[in-house]
Amino acid sequence: MSEEGAKLYDEVKEKVETLKDEKSIHRKFADIWRLACIGKYRSFDLRYLYDDTSREYVEKYKPAMIEAKEKFLENIEDYVDQCLNVMEKTNKFKVYYAKTNEEAQEAFMKELGDNKVIYKSKSLEAKDAGIIDALKENNIEIKETDLGDVLCQLLEYESPSFTLGPGIQFTEEEIVAKIKERYGVELEPKAEKIVKYYRENYRPELLNDVKVSLTSANAISAHDGSIVLIENEGNISVLTRATDKHIVVAGISKIVPDEFDALMVAKLQERITNVDAGYISIISSPSSTSDIQGTRVFGMYGAKEVVVILVDDWRTEAAKENLFYKDMLKCISCKSCDFVCTASRAFGNIYASKYGIGGINIVRDYIHNGIEEAVKDGLFLCTGCENCTNWCPAGVDLAEMIKNLKKIATEKGLCPPTLKKYQEKIIEDKNPFK
Amino acid sequence: MGMKLIYLGCLSSTKYTDTCENAIQIINKIDDEYKVLEEAPCCGALAYHITPDTTLEEHVNLVNDWFKKNNVEKIVTICAGCYNYLTYYYPKYKADEFEVVVEHLLQFMAKPENIDKLDLKYDGKKLRVCYHDACHLRNADIPIIDEPREILNSINKVEVFEMENNKLNSICCGAGGGVYATFKENSDYNTKSIFDQMRRGKALITACPFCYTAFKRVAEEENMKKPIIKFEDFIIKIMNGVDPLK
Numbered sequence: 032m033s034e035e036g037a038k039l040y041d042e043v044k045e046k047v048e049t050l051k052d053e054k055s056i057h058r059k060f061a062d063i064w065r066l067a068c069i070g071k072y073r074s075f076d077l078r079y080l081y082d083d084t085s086r087e088y089v090e091k092y093k094p095a096m097i098e099a100k101e102k103f104l105e106n107i108e109d110y111v112d113q114c115l116n117v118m119e120k121t122n123k124f125k126v127y128y129a130k131t132n133e134e135a136q137e138a139f140m141k142e143l144g145d146n147k148v149i150y151k152s153k154s155l156e157a158k159d160a161g162i163i164d165a166l167k168e169n170n171i172e173i174k175e176t177d178l179g180d181v182l183c184q185l186l187e188y189e190s191p192s193f194t195l196g197p198g199i200q201f202t203e204e205e206i207v208a209k210i211k212e213r214y215g216v217e218l219e220p221k222a223e224k225i226v227k228y229y230r231e232n233y234r235p236e237l238l239n240d241v242k243v244s245l246t247s248a249n250a251i252s253a254h255d256g257s258i259v260l261i262e263n264e265g266n267i268s269v270l271t272r273a274t275d276k277h278i279v280v281a282g283i284s285k286i287v288p289d290e291f292d293a294l295m296v297a298k299l300q301e302r303i304t305n306v307d308a309g310y311i312s313i314i315s316s317p318s319s320t321s322d323i324q325g326t327r328v329f330g331m332y333g334a335k336e337v338v339v340i341l342v343d344d345w346r347t348e349a350a351k352e353n354l355f356y357k358d359m360l361k362c363i364s365c366k367s368c369d370f371v372c373t374a375s376r377a378f379g380n381i382y383a384s385k386y387g388i389g390g391i392n393i394v395r396d397y398i399h400n401g402i403e404e405a406v407k408d409g410l411f412l413c414t415g416c417e418n419c420t421n422w423c424p425a426g427v428d429l430a431e432m433i434k435n436l437k438k439i440a441t442e443k444g445l446c447p448p449t450l451k452k453y454q455e456k457i458i459e460d461k462n463p464f465k
Numbered sequence: 466m467g468m469k470l471i472y473l474g475c476l477s478s479t480k481y482t483d484t485c486e487n488a489i490q491i492i493n494k495i496d497d498e499y500k501v502l503e504e505a506p507c508c509g510a511l512a513y514h515i516t517p518d519t520t521l522e523e524h525v526n527l528v529n530d531w532f533k534k535n536n537v538e539k540i541v542t543i544c545a546g547c548y549n550y551l552t553y554y555y556p557k558y559k560a561d562e563f564e565v566v567v568e569h570l571l572q573f574m575a576k577p578e579n580i581d582k583l584d585l586k587y588d589g590k591k592l593r594v595c596y597h598d599a600c601h602l603r604n605a606d607i608p609i610i611d612e613p614r615e616i617l618n619s620i621n622k623v624e625v626f627e628m629e630n631n632k633l634n635s636i637c638c639g640a641g642g643g644v645y646a647t648f649k650e651n652s653d654y655n656t657k658s659i660f661d662q663m664r665r666g667k668a669l670i671t672a673c674p675f676c677y678t679a680f681k682r683v684a685e686e687e688n689m690k691k692p693i694i695k696f697e698d699f700i701i702k703i704m705n706g707v708d709p710l711k
């Protein structure tokens with residue numbers, strides 16, 4: 032193993048070691064995360080919410096989902112063109128096609144103009160495009176709106192967290208203590224009280240003050256350019272309506288052939304994670320009215336302007352060159368592969384990258400930052416169990432992508448020594464245990 | 466007629482020779498034409514995720530040539546990893562050239578005519594056992610999930626007690642992919658969660674030598690009272706009329 036490999040290996044070992052300390056950041060996350068995983072995993076086959084189980088639901092729509100994704104991948108350039116066209120001409124969106132992340136960042140900063148604050152919902156896509164980093168560099172104040180993310184900001188939590196419940200690791204006591212410290216308000220340590228506090232104090236700001244908002248998209252229809260967004264809190268509904276300018280940042284891989292495919296993505300996400308998604312927004316134009324003499328005027332009550340930044344960066348290349356991480360383009364970010372992941376369950380947010388927890392975000396880190404980062408993210412914690420691949424509703428072979436990363440790492444001398452020894456013995460002695 | 470091979474796999478043939486004997490006995494009771502060959506090369510499963518494609522292909526070729534040289538037509542393997550690899554990666558690298566019919570011991574045993582031949586009887590008190598679905602079996606190209614249950618439930622007074630996470634939802638032992646040798650914390654946690662779910666099951670039965678190794682270590686460290694038993698060993702004890710839990 033190379034020196035670099037040994038260093039990375041030690042770094043991961045050190046993090047794993049902290050799991051023994053009940054107060055460590057990783058352990059606190061792991062404790063709650065493990066409970067969540069076991070619960071979710073079991074719930075796949077329960078019939079307590081609807082007539083069918085989530086597994087049955089997924090099985091029913093999986094073929095159609097995979098077909099939609101594959102159709103898109105086969106004709107990626109045509110679908111992107113079609114989508115850009117209809118968004119601009121019919122939907123009256125302002126559209127950017129960003130070839131690279133840098134172009135996306137530039138477009139975003141241009142659209143932000145003189146504004147020094149941005150309100151946002153969860154947006155892995157903006158992170159992927161490096162926009163969040165760019166905002167930080169430019170000293171733009173980032174205001175999260177998903178309560179979990181708001182709490183992460185409040186408690187200055189920097190470690191990777193779970194996208195679907197980012198504040199899940201904080202206790203009520205920790206939260207109210209911080210609120211008291213920060214805002215001088217004393218609250219009873221109860222979830223209801225904390226929610227009430229934010230409803231009363233933060234909601235008015237969201238309804239009145241937002242000039243520019245940022246969201247991602249769960250799916251985009253190439254056929255009619257609709258943007259589909261799914262949520263449970265209502266923050267996305269607010270951010271997409273009570274704003275002057277709504278900026279959508281999404282990778283082109285969010286595009287699916289038509290609006291029904293897009294809705295399928297949203298519904299699958301909802302069912303598969305059993306996270307209730309009370310609201311689905313389908314946005315096909317900025318707010319407008321033609322009530323005065325039939326003249327169409329934009330910006331009645333909703334967003335005056337909708338700006339869409341579609342980011343390509345690594346995507347078309349991955350599809351056309353058939354790169355090993357091409358399957359990333361099929362991912363609908365349902366995050367359910369994390370619940371079933373052996374490494375994720377054992378190691379929580381140690382098996383994670385700066386983009387979030389789990390194998391899929393380790394592949395993402397590799398794409399943007401190289402193999403060393405992936406190894407640092409705990410690449411070799413994966414057992415190759417293939418639970419992720421087996422469960423994925425979109426046909427993403429995550430286990431195979433991770434295997435490919437391990438091969439690349441090994442070629443660079445970054446493979447843990449014991450594992451490397453097995454390999455050498457297999458190839459040379461035809462038996463690793465002799 | 467080609468040869469019928471019992472493919473033991475590197476871990477079992479090196480570390481678990483008693484189990485190999487038991488497996489051979491079971492297989493030969495059903496069909497005595499199946500044989501073990503000395504110096505069988507390892508299938509390579511343990512290294513496939515870290516080995517470059519070209520090296521891997523060379524190894525697959527080497528093993529395949531060895532099969533050809535010995536005129537192997539059918540294989541029964543007792544290893545979950547070998548099964549997974551031989552049924553997925555070998556056809557993938559060798560395409561139509563890979564002609565060997567590969568079965569796992571569980572599939573082989575579960576055929577109705579074979580279960581009959583084994584004539585499994587148990588006269589003790591009603592016995593509930595848990596079966597661990599190894600990833601390499603349940604997530605294989607042709608999944609093996611029902612077979613072990615059919616075999617165990619066919620034994621009178623023996624019954625599979627399903628853990629909450631079972632079949633496709635099973636928890637992995639955390640030892641696969643060589644992680645056992647590098648980050649044993651993975652199996653520490655995952656294996657304990659499997660043990661926690663055994664509840665009324667009196668023993669944990671596994672058909673994977675890798676899972677077994679991980680279970681055994683954690684069971685010892687945790688002072689687990691219930692036995693961990695390899696599938697073949699359990700069946701042989703039933704066949705020999707001795708207490709299967711001892």
Ligand code: SF4
Binds near residue numbers: 423424426
């Ligand atoms: S890889 Fe599959 S299961 Fe994982 S987040 Fe993407 S779509 Fe969901």
Ligand code: SF4
Binds near residue numbers: 430433
């Ligand atoms: S193969 Fe690796 S990434 Fe996939 S579920 Fe298993 S441990 Fe997780």
